[in-house]
Amino acid sequence: MNRRTPPNSGYANGGASFAFEPKENCARTPSQASRRGLDWFAFFVADVQTGFGPFVAAYLTAQKWTQVDIGFILTVGGLVSLAGQIPGGAIVDAARSIQRAAALAVLAIGASAFALAAWPIFIVVLGSRIAQAGASCVLGPAMAAISLGLVGHDAIGERLGRNASFASIGTGLAAVSMGASGYYLSSRAVFFVAAAMAAPALIALFRMNPSEIHSAKAHSHDPQSSPSTMTSGLRNLLGNAPLRIFAGSVLLFQLANAGMLPIAASIVTLRSSNLATVLIAGALVVPQFVVALLSPRVGRKAQKRGRRPLLIAGFGALAFRGALFAFVINPYLFVVVQLLDGISAAVFGVMVPLIIADISRDTGHFNLAQGVIGCAVGIGAAVSTMLFGYISDHFGSYAAFVTMSGTAAAGLAMVWLAMPETCPNPMSKIAQSY
């Protein structure tokens, strides 16, 4: 039962001009250089971003920062990345050259990594964290917009699958190399490596032919997107029922997902003495492998069979994983359960930009919609860590995992009952290029 919603025509696009895009609806084949460029851009951007995860806290501890200060820096980073999602999307929507916007964001992240390594004083670290958070709010939508501009709506699913695959390979290799450099050299070297990765990212970005990235398509068909229309665009997007339902379901997904791994890792440390570190490292690596393998397939299946079945599969994997964490005692099985994490992460990594592209088609606010969904993701993740940390502390980890599994099941019910199928033509075989 695929209910199709008509594309949101909240804008007067009856007179939209396609004068400079004669072959708009045919399958476009961007050049090999552009495609490879986007592949490697996704790879190196993931490399640069990996450095800012757990390495920051370890580095600042080695620099003798107190826990209060480290917590403050991380909180500020989280708040800025949450608050900057919608403005970041609006900026990418308003940018005339998305390549330039993405280049500036990559430069900002590279510079902040360098500053963090070179001068670990409070004000520099705070500025670096804010800059990195803000730049990643721009970079995420920009990458999806470039992909959309490059291949169009019909082949975007497969393209996003490839992006996710390269990104997860980049994350995995970067984590290994940064962990090694942190261990053998110093925790400062990690950030110099991250800053160095910005250069290949820029090279890959500018290997893409700018004439092949149609900015009108990247913004979904509305060439006039000035900042003054951001509020009206926001109002229209929030009035869009499928977007609201999708935002709610993504929030529930992150609510259930973000808290699972830290609590489970803490229990593995409790239960397993010597191999705990190896098991946790394995638990981080296994989902990356699964994402790298499954994402292209997810993208292709989304184009052929539609989005809903895959969303339901993703939620189901998450609910099942929560239930397994609650009942599995053996710490070795912890790594096996993380395979399910890989499945749900692969599904959501591809589905989120894809469904946003579907919903915001022809509105001209693709990136703003990404910002809205990114906001929902951020809120869900933040609340999840706090809420389930509290539940785990006061009611035990069993209660926490069962509650998370229940939240995932609620999201599953929401998608099953309320979410429409947003794929324009499910059985389409048009998209051959990616």
Add this chain to the structure above:
Amino acid sequence: MLKFKLAAQSLRISRRSCALAVAAFAISIPFENLAAATAGHAIQGYRTLLAQPSQEQLQPAPSRSVPQPETRPSTAPPPVPSANAPRTPPRNEDLARGREGTPATVVDEQQLGSILGKDVLSQSGENMGRIVDILVDHTGQPRAAIIDFGGFLGLGTRKIAVNWRMLRFQSNGKMDNVVVDLTRDQLRVAPIFKPGEPVVIIGRADAVQ
């Protein structure tokens, strides 16, 4: 005659001033003793640190106004008030007028070390985590060190409060590692440190204080 009268007058004045001086000196003796005693404690404390750095406690420099706690299990001799104290300890009015400088002690940097962020090893050399915080009670004595144990890249770490007396600091010049007298298994099953709840300090069963 006049000379004698003037001399007698000057003698009387000087006798009065003599009496005043003697009275002032008599009153200031207990204060002098207290000042000498605290200064002596301070010097003694640093000397204890210099002489026996591997002993149980690091002695923080006590402030001038806080009397030393009596329950020090130290092997240092009781401080001798005036033998080691400076000859003329600064008095309050001199400090207020800025005539005396701030007392300070210079310690060789090899003898001291910062411990936040330092790695903690067990006696057999296993990695036990890092010290991330120190818990101090109201008298100023360190009671526990919070050790960030286990995990990988910050994921799955557990913060555990370890009794301060279980920590040993190296005495061979380089204070790079801190050794704790516990095994990994003892630390891993310990309850985690949660602010706002009673702290479970691992290592020794002390009397309730």
